[in-house]
Amino acid sequence: MPLTPFHVVAVWPLYVRWPRRWDLLALSMGAIMSDLEVVTVYPIVRTWEAGRGIMHSILGVFTVNLLLAVLAARYFVPWLAGRLDHRFPGKGWRMFAGHDIVTDRKRWGITVTSAIMGGLSHLGLDVFMHYDTPLLWPWRSVPIAAVPWAIDPVWSTSIEVVVGVLFFFMVWKWVGK
Ligand SMILES: [Zn+2]
Structure with missing residues (x-):
């Protein structure tokens, strides 16, 4: 949490504002990648916190x-x-805020920086919403959270709602357009 796809709200505006300086896909993949370890571990351990480690x-x-x-x-x-564009043409699969994401290739430096920025933004949001985010893994002694009330349900639900509204707004405005 926030819900994995919602993490893109922190980075999409960077690309829309400076489309030449950022790599949209690297920003987006970086922003959601951390939760890969959560969704792969969850079926085994059945808790969202335990899956959070190196990623x-x-x-x-x-x-x-x-x-x-x-x-x-x-x-x-x-x-x-x-593939999707080929299979179901004319649905805007390749489009984001006026850019064709398939042909909008960036230099490696930009791609790498964007992926790192996305990853840091994920951790940046998570520290506000988890009792502990293992930022310094594997070196750790005390739980890391940005605010002591990080898992207060009123607080986390409010963030979730705000970020969720932003997410659907951005999807509506930019995805496929
Ligand atoms: Zn996370």
């Missing part, structure tokens, strides 16, 4: 997450968007 750490953002986010952004998503 929710600064170390992970510069290593595992970076690698996976760049691969997804550079190869998987463009391939998928191309």
Whole structure:
């Protein structure tokens, strides 16, 4: 939490504002990648907190997450968007805020920076909404949260609602357009 896809609200405006300086797919993949460890571990341990380890750490953002986010952004998503566009033409699969995401390739430096920025933004949001975000994994002694009331239900539900509204607004405004 926030719900994984909602994490993109922190980075999409960067791309819309400075489309040449940021890589949309790398920002987006970076922003959601951390939760891959949560969704893969959840079926086994049945708790959302326990799944949070290296991919929710600064170390992970510069290593595992970076690698996976760049691969997804550079190869998987463009391939998928191309396939979908081919299969169901005219639905805007490749479009985001006036840019064709398949042909909008950036230099490696921009892609890598964008993936890292996305990853850091994920941790930045998480520290406000979890009792503990293992930023310094595997070195850790005390739980890390930005505010002591991070898991207060009123607080976390409010953030979830605000971020959710922003998410659907941005999807409506930019995705497929
Ligand atoms: Zn997370």
